[in-house]
Amino acid sequence: MDHFENFYSKFVDFRNVDVWYPPGYEWEDNTRYPVLYMHDGQNLFDTPASYGGESWRVDQAVTRLIDEGKIRSAIVVGVWNSPLRWREYLPQKPYESPALQKHHPLFLERAGGPPISDAYLKFLVEELKPFIDSKYHTLPDRQNTFVMGSSMGGLISLYAISEYPGVFGGAGCISTHWSAGGDEMVGEMACRLPDPATHKLYFDFGTETLDKEYEPFQRRMDDHLRRAGYMENKNWVTCKFEDAEHSERSWRQRVHIPLEFLMG
Helix, strand or coil, rough: EEEEECCCCCCCCCCCEEEECCCCHHHHHCECEEEEECCHHHHCCCCCHHHHHHCCHHHHHHHHHHCCCCCCCCCEECCCCCCCCCHHHHCHHHCCHHHHHHHHHHHHHHHHHCCCHHHHHHHHHHHHHHHHHHHHHECHHHHEEEEEECCCHHHHHHHHHHHCCCCCCCEEEEECCCHHHHHHHHHHHCCCCCCEEEECEEEEECCHHHHHHCCCHHHHHHHHHHCCCCCCCCCCCEEEEEECCCCCHHHHHCHHHHHHHHHH
8 A cells, every 4th residue: 555645735735645556456567447536544444543543444345345256456545634624525515505504604613614625626636536547557437436435525425426427437425424414415415416327326324323313314315316317226325224323433344335336
């Protein structure tokens, strides 16, 4: 795995980026690989920076799925968050719509400022992705480029594929923190869904701690997905996990499911 300290950006604050490549990756080989971009990158692999000492162990999950023949070999890019995480991850255009104005005071109190997620996505698409595609043996097209995150990272993953449908072909939205904008956020995001003919969406939620708030919002999004032409278990999946909490430990236990759905 490669670690890039304070990756430069003209759009957002510098942050660390980890790039994991699969067993058998050869620098001199011409084999090309799909790429998964994941938020909260310090929590993905077993590093001292993992939140609460818990990580997703994404590298182990991907390796196991490759060995079992369930997914293709893939590169995982872990984009570390910054102290402005909430501002970078809350979908900016929905927030700026009249529908979400009533949520502004609470968000500003929590985040310390308005969203800057459009700038964060520019960093991903215009700076980080070109670097990854130039340095590693990637398949850079839409159908081989994915984005995934949990909680607020779930929101920004859905926003990423909606804002850049020509870049990302699939999004994994795990324990999506709909509570940040409630029904109004669900409605605004539903207006921006990518074309179901060319995209795949994964959602899930648990039933404990923060996750117990999410089901009503997710079911409303599910209704929007159906109306938009998404077909369950084909280009869209929503999973409910009984007794699962809002934590890296819970996400580690089920990360193989979105990985297989998106990249199988």
